[in-house]
Amino acid sequence: MKIFLKVFLCISVSMVILQCGGKKAAEDLSYYQGVLDKAKPMFAVIPAQMPGSENDTDGIIKLGEKLYHETALSNTKEMSCNTCHNLTQAGVDNLPTSKGTNGIPGTRNSPTVFNAGFHFAQFWDGRAADLKEQAGGPILNPAEMSHSDTATAVARIKAIDAYTPLFIAAFGEGSINYESMTEALAAFERTLITRDRFDDFLHGDLTALTKTEVEGLALFMEKACTTCHLGSMLGANIFQKSGLLKPYKNLEDKGRFEVTGNEQDKYIFKVPSLRNVALTGPYFHDGGVESLEETIIMMGEMQLMQEISPEQATKIAAFLASMNGKQFDKESI
16 A cells, blocks of 8 residues: 555656646747747848859859868968868857968958858948959958969969869859959858758747747847847848947947048948857957957947846857857767
């Protein structure tokens, strides 16, 4: 009889635990659904293809991938696109600012190349309209890869026999020129698309995010971060003043003003995308802040006049980490 009572009590307790757990899970999923319903009008999943990719062939992409890793595109033959935009490091080098071939650090943080073709403009100051225009800039920039002119860069590539058949397959005979080089680089970069758990959540998978991440998403919307960070890229679709309500600590870089010369463009920068942001620090245009949580708190003060506590920043950072590309998850490789 005693044994029967013990078994009965164990079964009863187990049923209560399961029922409570099930109730809690149901409550959580109801909360998740409510947050998702608020999020859907503000955000979008990453599109399947980048604009312009419909004209990219396998031959052009293959050529672009080789050029992306080609150190001959720098004057010292020591730097490639991948040096500062490392594809195994979420498309960045995780330095405040990258060094050029002259060994001197630049003035701006190298942004990730992943998903860049979805941005409305390229570079922090938006000086390039698209990936093709962007690809041609660093090769000639004295502070970066530092070729003196396009002819010198093209001559370097022509001197490498392996490129001749690749250019012919991609563009035909006599096609080794700067135009085709930058087009091939852009075509390869148009393949660099990430997929993440936040997209799964937007697709309706309520289990894709943890409760902390969902709470972080709710805070992200509540604190009005969506004023600038909207759409499929959560940014990268407008320019905005850095230090809109409170100045940023570094006022040396005047942003888009250096492109346009217009006074109203001082300290105006492209709003960065938040896709993969947890992997691509340090943060701000000068790479001046190491911590994502500190960046979140600073952005609340500078841009929104919102007080964000450390605990809230931790939750928002957890949400942002749900946008890490799955290909960068070492546990799934």
